[in-house]
Amino acid sequence: MRTENILLVDDEKGILDMLSITLKKENFTHITTAETGNEALDLIKSRVFNIIILDVMLPDIDGFELCRQIRNYTTTPILFITARSSDLDKLTGLGIGGDDYITKPFNPLEVVARINVQLRRQNMFQIENKEERSELHFHSFSIYPDEGLITVNEEPVHCTAKELELLTFLCTHPNRIFTAEQLYEYVWGTSSIGDDKTVVMHISKLRKKIEEDPKHPKFILNLRGIGYKFIPPNKEQIK
Template identity: 65%
Template sequence: MTKPEHILLVDDEKGILELLETTLRKERYMSITCCETAHEALFQIKNKNYDLIVLDVMLQDMDGFELCRTIRHYTNAPLIFVTACSSDLDKLTGLGIGGDDYITKPFNPLEVAARVNAQLRRRRIDSQHHSEKTVEKIYDYGRFSLHIEEAKLLVNNVPEVCTAKEFELLMFLCRHPNRVFTASQLYERVWGEDSFGDDKTVVMHISKLRKKIEKDPKNPEFILTLRGIGYKFVPNGKGER
């Protein structure tokens, strides 16, 4: 029997929660928790493991971006922002501080369902691949190490908060050292061909990873940019171009 996937919906508008819950239940997601406040959401996250979180930015008791930063201390589950804030700066902020996707209001509930499906489908595929083949459990490069089974990134032996997609992207690069990938290829391999977004999403996540693992993010030694081509992960950290 397939294990049910647990989804957390956080929005201070009860009508939107009801709409999203109804739509997702039609998609056969039956384990759904709804919260109207940030404090209630944090209580749920601390006491239960969720496979995906849908989060409004403009909550009454806490800014959604601030809540996202706190959430990332407890879980790396995919997080989708749903908000009336539609500027590019808001979107980049949301993706930069831990979000995996961003949807603006007003929205078509079927679009939200499609993006939830895409995130969870990718999560299932990754989980299946990990169980079907033998892979490295720890990638240790001296300055940083990636612990697969614990979904943990250590930089200089200190835990570093990492979003689900940042972790997946870094894990993909670690598993394919010294190979060159375009931004589009990375997006397809990590986010999935049927997901939503563009190359800017990859650029943003690469930038965030460099700030975490590189000694000097402006002169990276591990994740190199080959101008006009793409990106390459160099495991020895020498930054050979």
């Protein structure tokens, strides 16, 4: 039996029932459901979840706004499931803190597969960082994986789980070049299949947080036509 806590948020009871049944068949036993944004937020404030499945069109709070509010309390991976399928909607969902995006109609087994990817990456991320180093310190910023925290000039900076994971991956592989496709596979755990924009967006958001001048980055460089690499500030070594 699986022990992970999963929160399903959707105002369509049929979808909640379908996903719950499918997850239980896959040995997930700790499943909580919510039909409104406020109900979901109350649950998140009082309990710890390993993954959150979130609809965008809720009766009381827009799912994107709810995602922003959730990020004030947790970096738990958020997987959007929604009928809103435009590129703008997808980029919005990923840009405000979502970790994955599935459009309706969907195959419930695909949802299970993506949940497993997120949980597997989450576990690998925790294990690797405990084995290698618990903290990373550079000239102007630090990463605290166990706390899900980035600090810039000793001030905490909000980040999503995937932003933290991506920055940690780059920082633990300094001066190595990775294509957007490779970064997606390493951090998101699956083939990019046209999702390169997801990596580009996350890189852009990280630059705004750790770079003094995001338009002229010194740490995360883009080699046009090749990929990205992290340059340790002032050639300082990871502590």
